Amino acid sequence: KAGVTQTPRYLIKTRGQQVTLSCSPISGHRSVSWYQQTPGQGLQFLFEYFSETQRNKGNFPGRFSGRQFSNSRSEMNVSTLELGDSALYLCASSLAEKGAQYFGPGTRLTVL
């Protein structure tokens, strides 16, 4: 079974731009979570989607948004990029609400 895939793997943007990241979960997994990982803040939870509905949200500004499609694929969008948004963005899928999460390789976003 294929793992979680994320595209693109690397991205360079400038301040003020917006970006969209994509995540395809493991087949059959309906829960998709997004995390931001930085050296200073560690792994921080952004949001979780289940069956196209946002079920949980972390403490991030409204510039960070996401959505999930009927095939469970998910996208994350960041508008008006700031330098501090430079990070590794990880997507994880899960079969059940309380199950283990399976992570993709991440998208490395650099904001200049």
Add this chain to the structure above:
Amino acid sequence: AQSVTQPDIHITVSEGASLELRCNYSYGATPYLFWYVQSPGQGLQLLLKYFSGDTLVQGIKGFEAEFKRSQSSFNLRKPSVHWSDAAEYFCAVGAAGTGGFKTIFGAGTRLFVKA
């Protein structure tokens, strides 16, 4: 509020030596517990998980962890470390709270392996 503490930011062990990574959690009920490993530039890989039952859990790559309710701990162990085990290790707690079920990660422990 739920929290996870990994007291050691980094640990260095010799190849072939035993390893124990510490993890303490704060949660009112029995949590769901996980250990993940992350190699540089990669995503996180699940090593093992504890939901209920036997408190000693076996995982992949020869790792095991023991849930100790009285100490609120879930320490990760390996009897003999290999150079390829050098990575960052994250303990995580899955717990129900306001807004639903969330997985909370510790800050991580970076493992260095010396020859």
